[in-house]
Amino acid sequence: MTAHDFVPPMIRGVTASKLFLPALQPAPQRLYDYLCQQFAHISAQEWQQRFQDQLIYAADGTILSLDSAYLANQHIYYYRFLAHEIHVPFQHHILYETDDLYIVDKPHFLTMSPTGQYVQETLLVRLKNQMGNADLTPIHRLDRETAGLVLFSKRPATRGIYQQMFAHREVKKTYHAIAAYHSTLEFPRTVCLRMDKGQPFYTMKIVDGEPNSETQIDILEHNSQWAKYLLQPETGKQHQLRVHLNHLGITIKNDPLYPIVQHKSDDDFSNPLQLLAKRIQFIDPVTNKSMDFSSNFELTL
Template sequence: MARRRKTPISKPLPQVEGIDPVHLIMPEQYPSEYAATDKTSPTLADYLTARFFPQDPHYVPARLERGEIVDDSGTPYAPHSPFIGGSSVWYHRELSPEPDVPSDLPVLFEDEWILAVDKPHFLATTPRGMFVKNTALANLRVAHDLPELSPVHRLDRATAGVLVFAKVPPARAPLQMLFERRKVRKTYEAVTLPIANLSEGDQLTVRSRIDKEHGHIQVEQTNVQILPGEHPPLAPETHAQKRKRRQSGQAFDGLNAESRITCLSIYDLDSATVDITGLNNSARRLTHLQLEPHSGKTHQLRAHLLAAGSPILGDTIYPELQEHGNDNPALPLQLLARTLEFIHPLTGEDVMLRSQRTLALAPPPGPGVR
């Protein structure tokens, strides 16, 4: 069943293993495409079955019989409750077996407002798709007894590194505002094949427009600009500009994604290091990069390195989408959220968070790194 994002503060069902109940709001009118030919008064079960479980007409009625689907007050709906437009429906999703993934989440920082952890590769930030229980959010809520814990930003499941949560509701909005207003300095590290004309210490800036179409895994990237050297970040659209644009009914069609790329080192892959699937022995010269995103679009760093000619090693989405679940634990996506810096919005202190993880293909520190 789908989930509606806006939910009342008071939920009629408790969390189960750190997982919130699902909340749906019925459409105002019963969809004509779901209309049953033999009924003039459709039921709630008719709607939920037609929308989510047309292949299993007994699933929803069985859950209604068990009293597992309730309204805002927590009162169970009856098996033949009528469909009422605008009404609320709450239930707990039934969990299916999930793939085993790394779940270690060392704490990097904690106070009464914030919990920051060092996320491993392959662990989802929040419940989505096949991963509901095996997520950072659910694990931390249970392990730290923090039922109100909520994410203030996200990392892709394949990306490791610094991840920040608000421990209580009053902290969430101020923290999210820091990200929205670009008051958080983020650095990532990545390993790719060498980028043409980018030597150690060199920088380049990638700007583009990135759009994500619902239902598509890859993003669409247009109007790409690759600028050698260091450039000041593009000025974000101000609130006044945004308000004026929206009042005129115009959509923002300018560049919306920008990343600075710095070459940290160019080196030969040690023969003892994990092998790179698909590369022959003559293509083992790699580049260790520092990435500074000045915006936060979906798959931005992946798309920008692809545009620069060297997609991130271990990527199963770019340049070509591989089969679902084709993760190779021996070679995770070579992308790490290394640092995150901001001024604590509730205490005023400087917060500097640094991941202690390492990328499998990153060069060892010290002599020998070229």
């Protein structure tokens, strides 16, 4: 087997990360020493455990050890598992599949892909474990707090075609949200704003300038306090719907970021953000079939 032949196996739904080892002066003696320096946010004990668990490979598939030398201008593969991970007690549902796609209903509180304190408890890894397909990749994304429809690519050969469909705005997405009802606001209306990175870095803010985000907003029903809104984004900026409604003074119910960041415990699954990716419509670029799906989740006043 040559280095080019080796494909790291999927382990417990996790595919390996690839890392290039640059030429350094002075060069580290051991790979372990370099990994501890390069990834200071990961403890030395965790790297030791990964070597002991045989989760680090050379480019040719050799399993590396704690004493393996640092070899510059080579690639290695490593896997990421967490010793302790909070279980997310909500289930996803595969609503439909083709040879190329899964259409999945994501619950609130489930992160899309491995990040931070979540690996196994992410939608991507759950699906990989469930279906045994290492090639699964989300074609677009939903926030951890948002529930509803998301598309996953099953095959690298057609992935780009579906990604282009989103890039060219050929997908019609409809969201529902529960937010404050103000009788003085008239609907339907179109909101066009310029958004940019905010502070903290994981939030967004409104800035002056040419609009780069657009949402069509209408009202479905309301009582004296709350309304159920229908939202159709024309663009796909991060947190767009949350920022647009907050800008109108009708913050989405239970929003932990807008207008003020309010940190909750990671194991607090009460009061989900009342935002749902309810419907998705597109012409499948591979089969040329008209696709129209609705989430089984519902938001109620």
